[in-house]
Amino acid sequence: METKIRTRAISIGVVIVVCILGIIGFPKNFQELKDNLRSRIHLGLDLKGGTHLVLQVHVEDAVNITADETLERLRDELRAKNVPYADVQKADDTQAQPPKHRVVVKGVPQEKSADLQTLASEQFSDWDLSRMPGDVTSWMLSLKTTAAANIRNQALLQSMNTINNRVNQLGVTEPTIAEYGQSGDFELVVQLPGVDDPDRVKDIIQSTALLEFKLVQDGPFSSRETALAAHGGVLPPDTQLLQGQTGQNGETWYVVNRVAAVTGRDLSGAEPSHDSNGRPDVNFTLTRDGAARFGRVTGANVGKFLAIVLDNKVYDAPVINSQINDRGEIAGGAFTEQKVQDLALVLRSGALPASIKPLSEEVVGPSLGADSIRHGVVACIVGFVAIIAFMLVYYRGAGINADLALLMNLIILVAALGYINATLTLPGIAGVILTVGMGVDSNVLIFERIREELRLGKAVGAAVAGGFEHAFVTIIDTHVTTVCSAAILFTFGTGPIQGFAVTLTIGLIANLFTSVFVSRVIFDYVLSRREKGAELSI
Amino acid sequence: MEFFHEPKIDWMGIKWYFIALSLALAATGLISMVVKKGLAYGIDFRGGTVVTVKFAKAPNLDAIRSELDRQNLRGATIQRIGIPSEHEVIVGLDLKTTTSSEALDQGKRAIVTALSGLFGQGQAGKVDFNNSSPQTVSEHLLAADPLGLASKGIDAATKTYQDLAEALINYRNNPPRSGLISDFQELSSVQGVNAGVIATLRNDFYLSSFAVKNSEVVGPKVGKDLRQQAVYVTLAGLGAMLVYIWFRFELSYGVAAVVATFHDVIITLGFFSLLNKEITLTVIAALLTLVGYSMNDTIVVFDRIRENVRLNKRENIVDLINRSINQTLSRTILTSGLTFLAVVSLFVFGGEVIHGFSFALVVGVIIGTYSSIFIASPIVVSFQRRLVGSAAATKSKNYPREAVPARR
Numbered sequence: 030m031e032t033k034i035r036t037r038a039i040s041i042g043v044v045i046v047v048c049i050l051g052i053i054g055f056p057k058n059f060q061e062l063k064d065n066l067r068s069r070i071h072l073g074l075d076l077k078g079g080t081h082l083v084l085q086v087h088v089e090d091a092v093n094i095t096a097d098e099t100l101e102r103l104r105d106e107l108r109a110k111n112v113p114y115a116d117v118q119k120a121d122d123t124q125a126q127p128p129k130h131r132v133v134v135k136g137v138p139q140e141k142s143a144d145l146q147t148l149a150s151e152q153f154s155d156w157d158l159s160r161m162p163g164d165v166t167s168w169m170l171s172l173k174t175t176a177a178a179n180i181r182n183q184a185l186l187q188s189m190n191t192i193n194n195r196v197n198q199l200g201v202t203e204p205t206i207a208e209y210g211q212s213g214d215f216e217l218v219v220q221l222p223g224v225d226d227p228d229r230v231k232d233i234i235q236s237t238a239l240l241e242f243k244l245v246q247d248g249p250f251s252s253r254e255t256a257l258a259a260h261g262g263v264l265p266p267d268t269q270l271l272q273g274q275t276g277q278n279g280e281t282w283y284v285v286n287r288v289a290a291v292t293g294r295d296l297s298g299a300e301p302s303h304d305s306n307g308r309p310d311v312n313f314t315l316t317r318d319g320a321a322r323f324g325r326v327t328g329a330n331v332g333k334f335l336a337i338v339l340d341n342k343v344y345d346a347p348v349i350n351s352q353i354n355d356r357g358e359i360a361g362g363a364f365t366e367q368k369v370q371d372l373a374l375v376l377r378s379g380a381l382p383a384s385i386k387p388l389s390e391e392v393v394g395p396s397l398g399a400d401s402i403r404h405g406v407v408a409c410i411v412g413f414v415a416i417i418a419f420m421l422v423y424y425r426g427a428g429i430n431a432d433l434a435l436l437m438n439l440i441i442l443v444a445a446l447g448y449i450n451a452t453l454t455l456p457g458i459a460g461v462i463l464t465v466g467m468g469v470d471s472n473v474l475i476f477e478r479i480r481e482e483l484r485l486g487k488a489v490g491a492a493v494a495g496g497f498e499h500a501f502v503t504i505i506d507t508h509v510t511t512v513c514s515a516a517i518l519f520t521f522g523t524g525p526i527q528g529f530a531v532t533l534t535i536g537l538i539a540n541l542f543t544s545v546f547v548s549r550v551i552f553d554y555v556l557s558r559r560e561k562g563a564e565l566s567i
Numbered sequence: 568m569e570f571f572h573e574p575k576i577d578w579m580g581i582k583w584y585f586i587a588l589s590l591a592l593a594a595t596g597l598i599s600m601v602v603k604k605g606l607a608y609g610i611d612f613r614g615g616t617v618v619t620v621k622f623a624k625a626p627n628l629d630a631i632r633s634e635l636d637r638q639n640l641r642g643a644t645i646q647r648i649g650i651p652s653e654h655e656v657i658v659g660l661d662l663k664t665t666t667s668s669e670a671l672d673q674g675k676r677a678i679v680t681a682l683s684g685l686f687g688q689g690q691a692g693k694v695d696f697n698n699s700s701p702q703t704v705s706e707h708l709l710a711a712d713p714l715g716l717a718s719k720g721i722d723a724a725t726k727t728y729q730d731l732a733e734a735l736i737n738y739r740n741n742p743p744r745s746g747l748i749s750d751f752q753e754l755s756s757v758q759g760v761n762a763g764v765i766a767t768l769r770n771d772f773y774l775s776s777f778a779v780k781n782s783e784v785v786g787p788k789v790g791k792d793l794r795q796q797a798v799y800v801t802l803a804g805l806g807a808m809l810v811y812i813w814f815r816f817e818l819s820y821g822v823a824a825v826v827a828t829f830h831d832v833i834i835t836l837g838f839f840s841l842l843n844k845e846i847t848l849t850v851i852a853a854l855l856t857l858v859g860y861s862m863n864d865t866i867v868v869f870d871r872i873r874e875n876v877r878l879n880k881r882e883n884i885v886d887l888i889n890r891s892i893n894q895t896l897s898r899t900i901l902t903s904g905l906t907f908l909a910v911v912s913l914f915v916f917g918g919e920v921i922h923g924f925s926f927a928l929v930v931g932v933i934i935g936t937y938s939s940i941f942i943a944s945p946i947v948v949s950f951q952r953r954l955v956g957s958a959a960a961t962k963s964k965n966y967p968r969e970a971v972p973a974r975r
Binding site: 405533 | 910
């Protein structure tokens with residue numbers, strides 16, 4: 030009996046030591062103790078202060094871009110393979126959920142059908158080719174569902190990466206960027222602790238930063254209408270109309286090539302700098318591949334204008350004086366120092382593959398977080414002390430037992446949160462409160478049962494054994510039921526609801542251990558030291 | 568010490584009074600919800616903008632309102648919260664006035680602009696210390712280097728200024744200041760601050776008489792998603808519990824426990840509607856806690872009923888349930904009392920942010936305890952009576968008065 034209690038007591042001691050080390054590590058002084066505590070217990074934004082954003086990634090943009098590129102490629106290939114056609118156009122079904130992407134090729138002579146089929150199967154394997162009903166010369170390419178899904182998922186991942194890069198370059202510590210909501214929602218949650226200028230950060234995160242260099246075909250015009258009128262109301266094929274800077278002379282509009290000569294993807298670096306007039310600008314360098322293409326285009330078009338397009342807006346359209354190879358600058362005089370720094374940052378981190386819209390944002394000021402912690406701590410201490418005092422008064426000797434079990438429950442809970450890197454939020458604290466409630470309940474159940482057994486006239490040892498045995502069934506039932514529902518909350522809930530489920534589950538498991546095992550060992554110890562016939566203090 | 572010594576209360580004899588009370592409470596709550604056209608959801612469910620602001624002295628709400636009107640933010644709600652001496656105000660905007668297609672946070676920016684105009688007294692090129700983070704402060708200190716640490720290397724200097732900035736901001740955030748100071752000289756009591764640091768702060772920062780403590784902007788989609796999710800997840804949780812209790816006890820016990828828990832949620836929501844309190848995400852967390860608590864309480868009683876049924880199969884079900892409730896009464900009152908104690912301390916000391924949360928728990932603990940006795944137990948009685956009655960009817964025909972409606 031004695032040795033049994035000893036081995037059990039040792040195992041409890043080990044658990045306590047592991048937990049306390051988990052919470053505070055090996056501090057050499059008080060300062061280190063505080064630092065360790067802070068680094069192990071991660072506080073949620075609601076307690077720490079910071080910015081919480083939910084963003085919608087419009088992944089369909091990425092699929093559209095792929096479809097546009099396919100269109101260009103198909104025209105080139107048809108020309109190269111000598112397959113004549115009347116028209117190649119997009120015919121997307123945007124009403125479908127998710128949208129279907131299609132390209133229609135019209136006017137392919139019947140004898141060339143086989144060539145088109147070979148081309149499609151060899152070079153456009155992501156697309157299904159089918160004949161349009163009722164027209165032997167018209168064909169339709171539709172993007173395969175799996176391919177489209179793949180592009181969407183890639184776009185989401187790439188967006189996460191890009192945002193991560195940008196946030197890291199801003200020097201935000203411990204940012205969280207994760208998928209949010211159901212899969213297929215394409216939502217991201219971005220958490221930035223301690224950020225007090227969320228507007229700038231948000232602008233940097235959200236700017237698509239799609240940089241393109243496009244040859245100017247015509248312009249500038251003073252309005253959209255005059256630009257269209259100059260071309261008889263219809264733009265030349267493969268061109269588009271883009272707005273430029275609005276200066277002293279009013280708006281500017283350019284007719285530019287739809288396909289870019291080089292894009293931000295071809296950049297190898299971007300740094301804030303100043304132009305020859307001392308105005309802020311961004312210097313960039315191109316990759317070898319990009320430089321080759323840029324050299325070709327600029328060399329062939331000396332004397333023409335080149336539009337520098339950022340997120341579909343023309344920032345500048347300088348004349349091409351000579352062939353440009355691997356470096357250049359984005360100027361225009363419209364930039365502030367801050368803007369130039371941010372622009373260089375987003376260009377370095379790469380363009381977002383799709384546009385991003387915020388769905389919600391929450392900014393918790395640091396003083397609110399401090400207030401919440403202070404209030405929460407005060408409330409917990411008051412409640413906890415009241416419970417501990419009451420248990421001592423009501424159950425006397427056994428009250429110590431219950432209080433130790435309760436304290437250990439909390440230590441295990443906090444240590445486990447540290448070990449699994451969980452984040453403590455306000456709803457998480459709710460889980461802690463329910464845990465404390467159920468912890469008290471387990472002890473009360475056991476003690477009341479022991480009292481009952483004693484009233485029935487059982488000997489002290491038998492009464493303790495009977496009390497634990499009977500109460501155990503009830504405790505298991507209550508705990509399993511609650512863990513069941515916590516599991517559901519964790520699986521189907523998000524963010525705050527999950528935090529609640531995690532603390533509750535850990536707390537309940539710890540409680541099973543402390544109230545059933547630890548408390549029993551203490552009882553057994555007390556009983557083994559007791560003089561025969563003495564009463565139990567309960 | 569002992570509060571109850573073997574009580575002998577005929578709970579099932581007085582059940583109808585309490586069932587009537589429950590129905591009355593539930594009906595009042597439901598009528599209130601219908602009259603008020605649904606529950607008052609917080610902006611995390613409804614969508615919209617909420618900005619919590621602390622002022623240095625009691626703000627003139629009319630001035631704020633007219634300034635907001637000037638910024639085209641008509642229909643904003645302006646409300647004092649918390650302890651009057653803390654001068655805290657919540658400014659709320661509904662979805663329509665808040666968000667445009669381009670910028671979700673348009674409304675928030677307008678509110679801050681309006682407040683800056685009224686309370687800012689900002690100077691060009693300076694930063695508002697009362698709305699700054701440690702990061703910003705430490706950057707400014709590092710640049711000016713008032714402690715002359717340049718010779719010690721950049722890393723050592725950065726670390727020192729970061730710690731100092733954190734200490735300064737902590738001082739500002741701690742009560743009684745709670746986020747606002749009115750003179751830089753106040754900071755001289757912070758360890759490591761000398762006249763040079765104060766001078767640097769004076770040079771780079773100004774002190775506005777308001778601080779934005781919290782802001783929340785929720786678009787329409789997120790709110791709707793969250794609302795649906797909260798309902799589905801709660802129902803799924805109840806379903807899982809039902810299955811477990813069915814497995815461990817009987818279906819009738821499971822149904823009784825779920826009905827009782829559902830009753831608790833409905834009545835608690837009714838109180839929220841009657842008192843015009845908003846349902847926020849933290850209130851949902853409280854409701855989930857309440858579901859867990861109430862279920863726990865019910866199962867304790869059920870466990871005792873099951874145990875007594877096994878020990879004494881012949882006992883009248885009403886007597887048996889009365890006895891079970893009486894046997895567990897001491898535990899029920901103790902546990903509920905202690906949990907109530909913890910929850911009340913949360914309600915009193917927990918502060919504004921978790922006010923709704925702790926309110927839901929204060930109501931929930933009372934209702935949850937009560938429903939185990941007066942809702943869950945009577946349901947089990949009525950189920951068991953049918954079973955016992957029909958079993959008896961088939962076995963012998965000596966129970967004419969207990970004639971029970973035939974089971975299909």
